[in-house]
Structure formats: structure tokens, C-alpha cells
Amino acid sequence: MPSKKTKFNDDEEQIFDDAVIYKRNEIWQFRMWLTKERKYARFSLKTRNRSVASDRAKLHYHELMAQQLQGKSYFSITTKIGVDRYLEQRWKDYEAGLIVKGRYATIKTHLEHWLDYIHRDTKLKELERHDCENYYHQRIKTKKQISISQSTVVNEQSTINAMMSWLFKVKETYIDGFDFKKLKKLDKGDETKRRSSFTDDEIRDIGIELVKYIREASCNLDNEENLVKAIAGYYFLIAIASGLRTGEQLQLRWQDIEWFERNVGNTDISLVLIKVRAETSKVRRSRKFIIKDLENFDVLSKILWTRYDKEKKIADRLIFSTNGNTPISKRAIGYHFEKILSLVGINNREKRDLVPYSFRHYFITQRVNSGLHPKAVAEICGTSVTQIEATYYHTTEEKMITNALADYYVNADGLLVPK
Numbered sequence: 034m035p036s037k038k039t040k041f042n043d044d045e046e047q048i049f050d051d052a053v054i055y056k057r058n059e060i061w062q063f064r065m066w067l068t069k070e071r072k073y074a075r076f077s078l079k080t081r082n083r084s085v086a087s088d089r090a091k092l093h094y095h096e097l098m099a100q101q102l103q104g105k106s107y108f109s110i111t112t113k114i115g116v117d118r119y120l121e122q123r124w125k126d127y128e129a130g131l132i133v134k135g136r137y138a139t140i141k142t143h144l145e146h147w148l149d150y151i152h153r154d155t156k157l158k159e160l161e162r163h164d165c166e167n168y169y170h171q172r173i174k175t176k177k178q179i180s181i182s183q184s185t186v187v188n189e190q191s192t193i194n195a196m197m198s199w200l201f202k203v204k205e206t207y208i209d210g211f212d213f214k215k216l217k218k219l220d221k222g223d224e225t226k227r228r229s230s231f232t233d234d235e236i237r238d239i240g241i242e243l244v245k246y247i248r249e250a251s252c253n254l255d256n257e258e259n260l261v262k263a264i265a266g267y268y269f270l271i272a273i274a275s276g277l278r279t280g281e282q283l284q285l286r287w288q289d290i291e292w293f294e295r296n297v298g299n300t301d302i303s304l305v306l307i308k309v310r311a312e313t314s315k316v317r318r319s320r321k322f323i324i325k326d327l328e329n330f331d332v333l334s335k336i337l338w339t340r341y342d343k344e345k346k347i348a349d350r351l352i353f354s355t356n357g358n359t360p361i362s363k364r365a366i367g368y369h370f371e372k373i374l375s376l377v378g379i380n381n382r383e384k385r386d387l388v389p390y391s392f393r394h395y396f397i398t399q400r401v402n403s404g405l406h407p408k409a410v411a412e413i414c415g416t417s418v419t420q421i422e423a424t425y426y427h428t429t430e431e432k433m434i435t436n437a438l439a440d441y442y443v444n445a446d447g448l449l450v451p452k
Contacts, residue, residue: 061086109158135280276396288348
């Protein structure tokens with residue numbers, strides 16, 4: 034249905050036979066009738082300049098005509114619907130065993146942040162490659178209570194473009210990804226890992242503060258916020274002691290741990306065997322390892338077991354959960370992590386890129402410094418020997434000093450003497 038108008042005022046201009054540009058609130062708009070879809074395509078040309086608007090309109094006209102000739106539709110689903118459809122596909126990947134549930138949850142969280150930025154009712158086919166140019170700036174700006182690292186945003190951007198690539202393949206968008214603003218290159222080498230970990234003194238202070246934090250919350254565990262606070266406290270204490278990944282720890286069930294004692298030098302030592310199931314592991318491999326029992330699991334079990342309903346066995350319950358069915362949220366973990374670090378007085382955490390995952394970095398670094406073989410560390414942590422050697426083994430200050438003094442010994446007078 035070509036435009037029926039033959040006369041146009043100063044704020045209108047015909048573009049070929051089917052389209053018109055016109056002003057609204059000083060901004061030029063575009064309108065074109067799409068015969069096959071029997072609807073008008075309408076959108077802003079985002080300029081106050083008539084000449085620029087006319088040039089842009091002609092380009093849009095030719096693009097729309099070309100799309101119609103190729104059988105493509107203009108009218109689009111929203112970003113919210115697009116995300117839902119993509120998540121349906123990723124859920125199928127989970128059911129097929131291609132990704133773990135924790136990974137699916139991470140993808141969902143990443144895309145929720147993107148929807149907050151791009152808006153849920155935005156049309157997918159109206160998106161342009163530069164629309165997320167300031168995504169990093171906005172994510173940092175809107176993050177008030179919980180610090181966010183550059184690596185976290187980079188991972189989000191990767192997830193977003195993976196979704197856009199899939200939506201492009203199924204013809205729901207005209208672009209296969211966004212041109213995110215280039216960020217300062219992250220040093221992924223050993224120095225970054227050292228900075229993003231904690232010192233022994235910091236871990237000591239964090240441990241002391243966590244005990245106080247849990248004690249304070251335990252005064253009234255009938256309050257849901259206090260219960261989450263206590264669980265988060267135990268989550269951090271166990272993270273420090275076990276080096277578990279976030280997804281592995283949150284999906285840990287009571288059936289995955291086993292208490293026992295071992296007599297060493299005529300002393301009974303309490304230990305806990307932890308079993309990481311393949312479906313919860315990032316590398317899709319199950320593993321078992323043992324840590325000293327500092328009574329954290331035991332006290333947490335006494336807090337939680339009486340709160341469970343009787344419909345489900347205790348063994349099947351999630352450990353870090355108020356009801357045994359759903360883990361406490363990563364947002365809650367992040368919030369209480371920030372609170373603890375503030376109470377301890379660690380104020381440079383953003384510069385050092387300190388996040389809850391830093392407890393795993395500390396765990397690995399501490400095992401390396403204690404002289405444990407890289408293979409043993411890799412087995413405990415569920416990673417490769419190459420990763421341990423390349424990232425941790427040769428770079429901590431303590432290890433470098435040990436290596437530097439390998440050809441020396443301390444004599445009876447306390448002097449350093451070459452061997």
C-alpha cells in the first residue's frame with residue numbers, strides 16, 4: 034500500500050513510493066508499509082538533521098526491500114522472548130549432559146543483566162552492533178553493594194554474543210553479535226592470580242570475623258536473613274578449607290560428605306571426605322578429596338536438619354540452603370562477602386579483583402607453598418597439573434624465595450651458607 038499522500042508539509046518527506054519521514058519532538062522518524070506483513074515499519078532515525086534523516090531513510094528502505102525479497106520478516110520478537118528461547122536450548126544442553134546445571138544458572142544470570150541494560154521490550158531486529166558499546170560502563174556504574182570485576186563483565190559479554198550468534202542463525206536478529214568496547218587487557222598471568230588471592234594474615238582475620246559473624250546471626254535463626262547470613266558464613270569457612278569451585282560447593286549435598294576419624298601419632302584427627310559429582314564439576318569429572326574437619330559441616334548440619342520437612346531424605350538435601358532444595362543465591366554470597374571484607378578492613382578489593390572465588394586461589398596457593406606436589410594439588414582441586422604449574426606453582430613470593438635459596442642452608446650460628 035504505497036503512500037496515498039500527495040502533499041507533504043515541511044516536517045514530512047516522501048522516500049520513494051512506500052516510505053515517509055516525518056518529525057516527532059524534533060527527531061526524524063521513518064514509516065514504511067510492508068506489503069507481505071501488512072503492517073507499517075516504524076522507527077526513529079535518531080537525528081534532528083533533515084538531510085541525514087533522508088539519507089538514513091533511503092538506506093533503511095533498500096534494506097527492508099532486500100529483506101522482503103529474501104523472505105525475511107521485519108517484525109521482531111522482543112529481547113525477553115529471545116533470551117527465553119535461547120535458555121530453552123541451553124536447558125536441553127543441560128539435559129543432554131553437555132553443560133552442568135551451575136553453568137546454565139550462570140548463563141541465565143548473565144542474560145538477566147543484559148536484559149536490564151538493553152530493556153526487555155526492545156525488538157531484536159532493531160538492535161545494532163554498537164548498541165552494547167557502553168555495557169561495561171553501565172554494569173560497573175549500577176553495581177552499588179557488590180563489587181564486580183572486569184573478568185566477570187567480559188564473561189557476560191561472551192555469553193551475550195553466544196546468544197546473539199544463535200539468534201542470528203535462527204533468523205531472529207540481523208546481527209550475530211555486539212561490538213563491545215575494547216577493555217584494558219587483563220593480565221591473565223601469575224601476578225594477577227597472586228593479587229586476586231588473600232594473604233595468610235587476611236585469611237586469619239577473615240576466619241576470626243566469620244566466627245563472630247555467624248555467632249551474631251545465630252542469635253535469631255528464625256529470621257530468614259539471619260539464617261542466610263549464618264549459612265553464608267559457613268560457606269566461606271568451608272570454601273577456605275576446601276578450595277571448591279562456586280558451582281561445586283553450592284550443589285554439594287549431605288550425601289556428598291562423610292565424617293570419619295584417623296589416628297595419627299596416637300592422636301585422633303577428625304576428617305571429612307568430600308565427593309564432587311561429575312554433573313556439578315566444571316570439568317565434568319567426579320573426584321574425592323579429604324580435608325580436616327573443623328566442625329563447620331557438623332555445626333551447620335545441626336542448624337539445618339531440624340528445619341527440613343520430612344518429605345525428602347536429609348542425604349538428598351543441598352548443604353548451603355535454607356530449605357535443602359534451593360541453594361542460597363550468588364547475590365547473597367556476594368553481599369555477605371563484601372560485608373566480611375569491610376569488617377576485616379580490606380578496602381582495596383576492587384583493585385585486587387577479590388571475589389568469593391579468591392578463596393579457591395588462596396587454597397591452591399597455600400597448598401603449593403606447603404610443598405605439595407602439583408599433581409596432588411590438581412587432584413584435590415579438579416584441574417590440570419599444567420594449570421597449577423603455569424598459574425600458581427612458580428610465582429608466589431614464598432615459592433620464589435624457596436627456589437632462590439635452594440642452594441643454601443642455615444648453619445648452627447644462624448648464618449646462610451652455600452651448600
